[in-house]
Amino acid sequence: MSVEKNLKNRNMMKFFIVMAMLLGSSVASAENKQITSPDGKLVVTVSDVDGRPSYSVSYDNVLFLKPSPLGMIANIGDFSSGMSLEKNVSTNKIDETYELASIKQSKVRYVANEAVFSFTQQGKTIYDVIFRISNNDVAFKYKMYPQGEALSCVIRKEATGFAFPDGTTTFLCPQSKPMGGFARTSPS
Structure with a gap:
């Protein structure tokens, strides 16, 4: 039983290594x-x-x-x-x-x-x-x-x-309320 369990563990380990290589190659293939x-x-x-x-x-x-x-x-x-x-x-x-x-x-x-x-x-x-x-x-x-x-x-x-x-700053300017000003066109 111990030999069977050891083979199973080896196969699982091979599976995980192959999957990790495949995942790594797909990320590396991004250009x-x-x-x-x-x-x-x-x-x-x-x-x-x-x-x-x-x-x-x-x-x-x-x-x-x-x-x-x-x-x-x-x-x-x-x-x-x-x-x-x-x-x-x-x-x-x-x-x-x-x-x-x-x-x-x-x-x-x-x-x-x-x-x-x-x-x-x-x-x-x-x-x-x-x-x-x-x-x-x-x-x-x-x-x-x-x-x-x-x-x-x-x-x-x-x-x-x-x-x-991170640390980016901006400048914002207050705007006019909508539908105000001449002919209700503000902000233009």
């Missing part, structure tokens, strides 16, 4: 992809650690946003977990000039880098997260892909978030 601003100081890192899409932002090697969640839960599925970041990232340089008569600087030149990060679930492309990064700002949007026979996609819960580093 970080980066895009930088034209001057190289602003850096966005996109990842899929444990199947959860995330991004972080640093400026001049100082962390500005800790890894923060990306994704959403829709009527056609949960796209906040079980996701994989595709290896290929398409990039594009943006250099646009536009004019607006009613702003402080009427002629504006916008220079930025754009990157498209594609996320898949069970081998199907679900959405792209398209980041645009200039020397002073970061913006991103989602591009959803059709899934099966669904004619529409209703977002039930937004998973996107902002995780600020």
